Structure formats: structure tokens, C-alpha cells
Amino acid sequence: MRAGFDGVQVHAANGYLIDEFLRDGTNFRDDAYGGSIENRVRLLKEITQAVIEIAGAGRTGVRLTPNGTDQGVRYSDPGPVFVAVARTLSALGVAHLELREPPMNGTFGASDRPPFAPAIRKAFVGVTILNSDYGPDRAAAAISRDEADAIAFGRPFIANPDLPQRFSAGAPLAADKGVLWFTQGPEGYLDYPALA
Structure with a gap:
């Protein structure tokens, strides 16, 4: 923030470290950061709280990939964990969620199931941004159908x-x-x- 950035986005996506804690296909811990959904969400919550302390909630966002498999790591059932993540981040007051969900015919990764973004949007009180394989027409259609507040390219x-x-x-x-x-x-x- 001293460097003049407008905000910070926590990267909790793409099978990287925070995402690995969320996914039951990679998180086999038996401590306070593993097992239950609440425990698997704990690391993301604590990191986001630490960022909020510096940047403020209104200048903090989180990026997620609520798909079934990403970079070799998998969720058995992504729905419940992502609804829990959305509710947790809503309670923290973060400014936005960016959701990267490639379509089933994606050009850079492809999903093995329909997008989960609609359920996340219902559970999150804040700006929802969608990302992956959007062109101007698909982006305009998503916005007009109120699937998101913005599209990232x-x-x-x-x-x-x-x-x-x-x-x-x-x-x-x-x-x-x-x-x-x-x-x-x-x-x-x-x-x-x-x-x-």
C-alpha cells in the first residue's frame, strides 16, 4: 500500500497453496487447518484478515477457482466449501470475489461440470467478477443476466x-x-x- 497500489487481491485459486488447503483432494491435515470445511477455510480466512488489517476490507479481494480439478488437485464436492468461503469472506467485508471457471469447452483449461459461480454469488455480499474465456458478447450477456458485476480479462x-x-x-x-x-x-x- 505504501507503493501506491489501490488494493490487494489474495490469490486463493488455481491449485496453489491456499487452494490446496481448501481442497479435500490435497488437504489431509488432522489439525485445525484440515478435516472439516470450517478448518479447511481457516488459512484463507486468516490470510485475508491479515491483508484487511493493512489494506482495509474495501480494498481487499480474493480470487478463487471453484472448479472440480485444477493443476492436478481436486475437490470431491466443491459446492459446500465454496459457499462456506463466500459466506466467510462476506462476513469479513471483502470488496470482491474473482471467480475463474473455465467453461466445459474452455480454451485454457476446461471444467468437468457447469459453473458454480451462481451459488457463490448468492452467498457473497459484494462484487462478483467472472473470468475465463470471455469475449465481448459473452461478457455482455453475463452482465445483462446479472451473473456478475464485472468480467476480468x-x-x-x-x-x-x-x-x-x-x-x-x-x-x-x-x-x-x-x-x-x-x-x-x-x-x-x-x-x-x-x-x-
Whole structure:
């Protein structure tokens, strides 16, 4: 916050550490951080509380991937744990939840079940942001159906630094170069052409 950022998003998604605590397919602990849903949510709750102490609840968000499997780790039944997470984070007053749920025909990961975001949205009092495989039409439809308050774009922004202008103009999108992600140098990051 001293560096001037507007807020902090806790990354509790994609099969990484916090997500591993949530998932019963990876969390085999028998202490206060394992077993029951309340215990598996405890680490996320404590980390979020620590961030809130610095940033404030209104400047704290959390990213989740409420899908069945992500990066080799699995939930047997994601529904109850994510409703519990949503209620816990609502009680803490966080500003937003970002939910990355690839569709069943996703282009960067695919779900093995329909999205769970609607149940999470009902349990969370705050801004809900959806992410994964959205283009302008799908995003507008989701917003118009009140499935979310906003849509986040990741991969399209890598290849289209002028993404809002392209959406507004109905212009075609440049394709990202996935083989260059996480490489050194500007190629695949800074060399995508802007609209003429």
C-alpha cells in the first residue's frame, strides 16, 4: 500500500497453496487447518484478515477457482466449501470475489461440470467478477443476466493492450502467443501491434 497500489487481491485459486488447503483432494491435515470445511477455510480466512488489517476490507479481494480439478488437485464436492468461503469472506467485508471457471469447452483449461459461480454469488455480499474465456458478447450477456458485476480479462489483454478500444470498435483481436508466456524479454509481451 505504501507503493501506491489501490488494493490487494489474495490469490486463493488455481491449485496453489491456499487452494490446496481448501481442497479435500490435497488437504489431509488432522489439525485445525484440515478435516472439516470450517478448518479447511481457516488459512484463507486468516490470510485475508491479515491483508484487511493493512489494506482495509474495501480494498481487499480474493480470487478463487471453484472448479472440480485444477493443476492436478481436486475437490470431491466443491459446492459446500465454496459457499462456506463466500459466506466467510462476506462476513469479513471483502470488496470482491474473482471467480475463474473455465467453461466445459474452455480454451485454457476446461471444467468437468457447469459453473458454480451462481451459488457463490448468492452467498457473497459484494462484487462478483467472472473470468475465463470471455469475449465481448459473452461478457455482455453475463452482465445483462446479472451473473456478475464485472468480467476480468487476462489472456486477451496480453495480446491486445488496447482491448477496451478493440471491444468498443468491434475490431478483431490479436491472438496471444502462449509459448512465450513466462519467458524473458519483450517478445510475446510488448510486441503486439495496437490498432492502426
